[in-house]
Ligand SMILES: NC(=O)C1=CN([C@@H]2O[C@H](COP(=O)(O)OP(=O)(O)OC[C@H]3O[C@@H](n4cnc5c(N)ncnc54)[C@H](O)[C@@H]3O)[C@@H](O)[C@H]2O)C=CC1
């Protein structure tokens with residue numbers, strides 16, 4: 461399979477519009493694009509490795525990839541940043557994997573973004589608002605962003621996707637990249653696919669595809685930012701439900717049913733919020749493929765399984781800290797954020813799976829309630 465796929469690796473653009481600074485820099489050797497990855501957790505580190513292999517290979521990118529590290533002190537007493545730069549490994553969040561010598565860890569957020577025109581956002585979603593606030597006025601005017609963050613914020617005015625938060629706070633265009641992308645598998649170069657969602661500039665999307673694409677990481681672009689981002693965000697809620705099913709040993713048929721009902725709610729919720737969301741997006745890697753991989757092998761599933769096995773007696777926070785060693789779940793807080801939107805808009809009855817996941821994970825219902833809602837199912841999605 462690999463040689464045929466290799467032939468599809470996107471070429472550097474031969475001609476670009478003259479009125480776009482971001483794209484002009486792509487063809488000008490003296491103004492090669494500089495990339496900063498904002499985040500250095502499990503996926504952030506793998507994304508840096510992918511990108512660093514391409515910036516070395518492609519002449520229109522500066523070799524160096526800056527990776528912002530939320531600094532912490534390791535049990536050895538050393539700073540994580542120093543260890544990454546000494547060993548070329550993120551020993552805490554991605555041990556055993558070399559990132560590429562051109563990845564430079566930087567604990568200073570402002571310094572990390574100062575020179576870059578391509579900003580890759582990849583931190584747990586709960587930290588994004590604070591990070592954006594710190595970046596206001598600190599980034600290049602011609603910067604473009606891409607968010608790999610799976611999650612949303614809920615504001616007084618309503619739900620706000622992370623790509624919108626970035627665009628609104630920093631005044632930049634922001635694409636998204638989501639997909640069936642369990643980071644540890646991509647770290648060891650197992651074949652997978654991903655989806656870039658872009659707003660209206662196809663050439664910008666192609667530039668992001670170039671930055672991420674490798675023979676083992678196939679990236680396709682679709683013009684549907686909200687659809688792609690909502691798929692990545694909402695599948696984490698379904699993964700929590702799948703974990704409950706596993707913890708209660710309900711079997712594969714039940715899990716498949718949960719995945720199907722979950723996909724139906726993902727689609728209905730996305731289209732109610734953003735009527736522009738396209739049906740086909742749910743068949744891209746960001747849709748059904750990410751749903752499947754996360755429900756089979758993700759962290760949300762794993763911790764939810766332990767929660768159900770313990771009969772809901774140990775909190776998600778406690779289990780997350782014990783089982784994930786600093787990595788973060790997105791599904792529990794996303795279920796709560798979705799629930800807030802559903803209650804506010806009077807949609808709770810339309811989304812029994814999403815609302816039950818929140819009611820279980822916040823302790824209002826026992827894990828067994830995950831299949832007891834079935835009689836409440838609406839018949840009309
Ligand atoms: N890990 C995976 O397999 C995948 C993750 N994602 C998504 O990517 C995003 C980031 O995930 P990961 O890189 O895996 O992160 P992670 O789950 O490894 O989270 C740990 C990261 O959060 C940072 N952090 C802790 N406290 C912080 C604070 N107060 N401010 C800023 N940063 C802080 C840590 O320094 C560390 O870099 C999430 O939205 C996740 O859903 C998407 C695809 C795959």
Ligand SMILES: O=C(CO)COP(=O)(O)O
Pocket residue numbers: 610639640641642643696699750753754757758759760761789790
């Ligand atoms: O988003 C992911 C895979 O695409 C990872 O999911 P988890 O955060 O549940 O591990």
